[in-house]
């Protein structure tokens with residue numbers, strides 16, 4: 106742990122799970138690739154996008170598939186696809202079950218605002234719970250089934266309906282750690298999905314003698330095979346390669362234009378991301394802290410440093426303010442999964458990374474995470490433009506439970 110390095114510009118370290126490199130000035134690959142956002146000719150990039158799309162227009166009933174949720178970049182992607190590019194998309198959505206009333210409302214508003222056909226995949230709750238139990242125990246992840254489903258369902262739809270083009274938002278590996286340049290125009294791959302979204306484990310590797318899962322239970326989580334992808338010439342492109350990606354600015358435009366709803370969270374300052382989920386910014390985020398020594402607030406803070414809206418010292422203060430805050434809605438998760446909070450804590454403790462966590466006695470742990478090793482550089486700004494607009498809340502008094510299916514709420 107003594108040889109961990111930190112970027113001189115943002116807060117990411119050499120321990121970043123997606124992999125990161127540093128140049129001779131001590132700046133990370135993520136920050137360097139981010140600089141392209143201010144040097145690329147985005148009009149030219151847009152024209153490139155138009156030329157890529159041209160052969161797909163009016164070929165089939167739908168020009169493309171757009172994977173969406175009740176939060177994140179869904180509104181912005183559809184705004185670009187439908188309003189700016191004038192494509193006729195099929196929206197597809199994978200039900201993640203941890204839905205908040207706010208997310209359901211955002212999705213309902215999405216459907217009427219953009220007037221698109223939308224199909225939703227609802228894996229039966231029993232299988233979903235079995236897989237969640239299994240991946241929580243093995244990888245300390247409650248999000249594996251969601252990530253596996255969200256990354257395979259759109260591709261399955263592409264094959265099933267013979268719609269060869271899928272349009273995604275930004276590429277996470279490029280945005281966070283600069284895994285590729287925008288100019289590489291990287292596209293969706295089976296490999297990235299497996300290695301980074303799914304911890305190197307495909308659905309078919311899940312069943313073991315300890316589980317009641319069988320291979321037949323897992324088709325919803327399976328990426329189509331190469332022969333069906335090739336036969337239908339399926340490809341998935343990322344809009345972030347062609348449009349200057351700035352999630353904060355984009356969300357604010359979507360609030361203004363389409364009344365996208367946002368909510369305050371306890372564990373981060375960003376009020377726009379993942380408002381459709383009770384767990385992403387709570388239990389899931391705490392598991393990230395246990396395993397990797399940092400949490401989502403660090404991702405948000407690094408992004409905001411790169412856009413120049415806060416300094417590194419201000420970002421570090423935000424991380425320290427939020428990362429150890431107790432998560433909400435743990436009781437809801439335990440009820441849903443049918444386990445006690447005690448069992449959940451026991452499983453979670455098994456996934457604490459000993460580089461960051463020391464057991465003090467039978468129940469207490471002390472944390473020495475990545476943020477505690479970062480030295481301040483003494484630079485502060487008068488923070489400008491750093492307000493996040495809150496216009497709703499995750500739950501409503503009448504219903505603080507997961508909504509499996511909802512047509513809009515209330």
Ligand SMILES: [Zn+2]
Pocket residue numbers: 112113114115116117132133134135136137
């Ligand atoms: Zn950096």
